[in-house]
Amino acid sequence: MNNCILCQDDGGHLVWRGDDARVVLVDSPDLPGYCRVVWNRHIAEMSELSRVEREILLALVDVVEFAVRRVMRPQKINLASLGNQVPHLHWHVIPRFADDPYFPDSIWSSKHRDTIDTVLKSRRELAKGLPEAIRSGIADLA
């Protein structure tokens, strides 16, 4: 067995798991609604997927993006697949707001500000609706 963290752990709060991939909510207090779509098998690159697998993964990313837009009403969605630190295929789906700590830079850049507490709390409340919205969107794919 390898020591890959995404082979050993879900990588966040599990929202949904299928045969090929899973969706998790990332425990990120500053960025409520931040999700990841993680391929279950340990591979590093999109081009290692078959065409059908790629369609499955991108359909899941699409469903999660749509759910995050609908539930969180962000200014922008950031989609990212980096894998430099954890070379196990996964996509980040991140709702972005003009007052989030890193905006307009990527969430991996240095922090510019703290979001006002009441705003953050209301976004955390909104994010509670995400698991249901994501599961419902995935159910509609079938």
Ligand SMILES: [Zn+2]
């Ligand atoms: Zn892995």
